[in-house]
Amino acid sequence: MGADRAESGDTADPTFLLRHPTRFAILTTSMAIEYSNSRQITDAQFIDILKRSTLAERRPVNEPDRIQAMLRHCDILCTAWDGDKLIGVARSVTDFEYCCYLSDLAVDEAYQNQGIGKELIRQTQFQLGPKAFIVLLAAPKAEAYYPKIGFTPHNSAWILRP
Numbered sequence: 001m002g003a004d005r006a007e008s009g010d011t012a013d014p015t016f017l018l019r020h021p022t023r024f025a026i027l028t029t030s031m032a033i034e035y036s037n038s039r040q041i042t043d044a045q046f047i048d049i050l051k052r053s054t055l056a057e058r059r060p061v062n063e064p065d066r067i068q069a070m071l072r073h074c075d076i077l078c079t080a081w082d083g084d085k086l087i088g089v090a091r092s093v094t095d096f097e098y099c100c101y102l103s104d105l106a107v108d109e110a111y112q113n114q115g116i117g118k119e120l121i122r123q124t125q126f127q128l129g130p131k132a133f134i135v136l137l138a139a140p141k142a143e144a145y146y147p148k149i150g151f152t153p154h155n156s157a158w159i160l161r162p
């Protein structure tokens with residue numbers, strides 16, 4: 001029913017904006033920080049936030065084609081802003097209804113531990129169907145982070161390397 005209303009463009013449905021993020025900019029404010037799920041960022045901005053968070057150590061920031069593809073082909077890009085300064089990003093690949101791979105979560109070191117990472121995950125969840133789950137691979141520096149914010153470990157996750 002909710003989905004039917006959303007498909008027909010019924011914006012009176014309270015879930016409509018959350019389920020159709022690409023059609024509307026959603027900006028919410030928490031302290032002075034603004035969150036967006038529709039604002040585009042450049043490759044240079046993406047590389048810069050990866051560097052400022054330290055995640056650049058583990059991402060292909062010196063391979064422009066891969067960085068470009070990461071931005072162009074992701075399904076959800078949630079960003080956090082302090083004015084015009086990009087201070088956090090959550091980049092995911094998803095089918096929106098079954099699973100969502102949260103590939104990159106990065107918050108500027110100067111802004112860490114203020115709830116921004118947590119909020120970026122919440123903003124990502126807003127765009128998913130109610131049954132979709134989020135999976136991720138924790139960077140070594142963040143292994144203790146995810147259990148703190150509600151993630152549970154999975155002891156049979158596997159990677160097929162190229």
Ligand SMILES: CC(C)(COP(=O)(O)OP(=O)(O)OC[C@H]1O[C@@H](n2cnc3c(N)ncnc32)[C@H](O)[C@@H]1OP(=O)(O)O)[C@@H](O)C(=O)NCCC(=O)NCCS
Pocket residue numbers: 053054055104105106107108111112113114115116117118119136137138139141142143144145146148149
């Ligand atoms: C990991 C990261 C995304 C967390 O974002 P953040 O905005 O700093 O974290 P939050 O403010 O949402 O933290 C929520 C809670 O987790 C704790 N926390 C934050 N970073 C943590 C870490 N690396 N390890 C363990 N706990 C952490 C916070 O102290 C806070 O605890 P509290 O609620 O008891 O105060 C951010 O620190 C970061 O970008 N790190 C470097 C890049 C990285 O490793 N990214 C993860 C890739 S998988």
